[in-house]
Amino acid sequence: MSNYVIIGANSEIGTSLAQHLISHKHNVILVSRSKKSSWGSSNDWLDGIDLTNELNLLTLKNFIQSKFNSPFTLIHSVGNFWEHKPITSTSFSEAASQINSHYITLFGVIKAVIPIMQSMGGGKIIAFSCNSVKYNYPDMAAFTSSKAAVECLIKCVANEQSKYNIILNAFALPSIKTNSVIETKPSEYHNDYATLEELSNCIESTVEHLSPLTNGNVINLFKYSDSFYHKGYYERNIIWEENSNEGIKRLL
Template identity: 20%
Template structure:
């Protein structure tokens, strides 16, 4: 088994906007060749790639439904052909997050969340594993959420799926550690991005008032945590859940 210290190719899902776009830009700035993966919003994905290249980084956009097995296999093959073997995987893609009375939640509602936070991560991990094994190691970071600690009844399906996602992180960390592959979760609090453009100022202020650091998070806060976990400095960190929420869920 050989070990390669160069950053290599990094796959970031859901990277055409929001946290994914910021993470992609940060990893590119750190020397990774970044696959900006998107399901919709080709123009936005191309804009992210253009920004990265303008700053001297390397990136390409890739369209794929990361909940589909065939699409994921094709995605990783395409990334490998164009950017090289995958060394880093950031599982960030998400779908709608509706609020629902638990009494009205259906099994299909649960499946919709599990598709993004259990099925998709599993497909992606399995697809990049051969590249990481060939390199003698790799980094997998899942973008979770602190919602698992906030006990929000109207987010029960989302919360259950996010809890399952972190359980995958722990299981994979134990299974893949002997091969030099680390697996961690970054769990943000409320980090306002494009999808929260309609949030009322008073709601943001009320949330910030509950946070010990007295502010909402910034996407760069999350990107910095991801950048650390995929760096050589975090080579001995695995199976962890790093909360990036200003201490909001402290006991």
């Protein structure tokens, strides 16, 4: 039985992962900006935490210290969803909201928990990136560059903190079968996406077996899919005539 902190407990992936870990008898505490959901216990859920607010980050730090006195794994499942569009249609405020919600929130969380982990003799931090960083797909520049910053932060802090037995890795996710993905991607590919349960199993088994030597990595997850392996990006997305969700909406 291990200790976990799920940051972004109301995200689709965070909820699924938290419920999976609780059902496997791990000690899980939950953190969200939005109101606590009815399935969670009030004692173990801290809500109202905006991770770009330094006072809220201090509250988060105190909450974790009051709950755990031995090493824990922190999972950052935070960041605004991206709908594909070219940079010419991306506003400055959308770009700022991507970098704030993906990168700045992770920076704030890491800064808050590193002193706790140091005092406990170590700990693990997991962040979610996306395979778009590897492939540099079009129409995703603001999102993908924010995820590239997430990966870089994880690697830098891993190098800096490994002397304290603190392990940081990122999972580069493919499309996961969340409601937002289902609503915005062509239906013929829905069966190709990894499910939330597959992802939760994968994260639990990877985290539980992470050696301290497995530090500062981007772990790529993928599921075999005929369309992924036998079609190029543009063939897979042929419905997106103008390479954007705006294009899809006009087609429908």
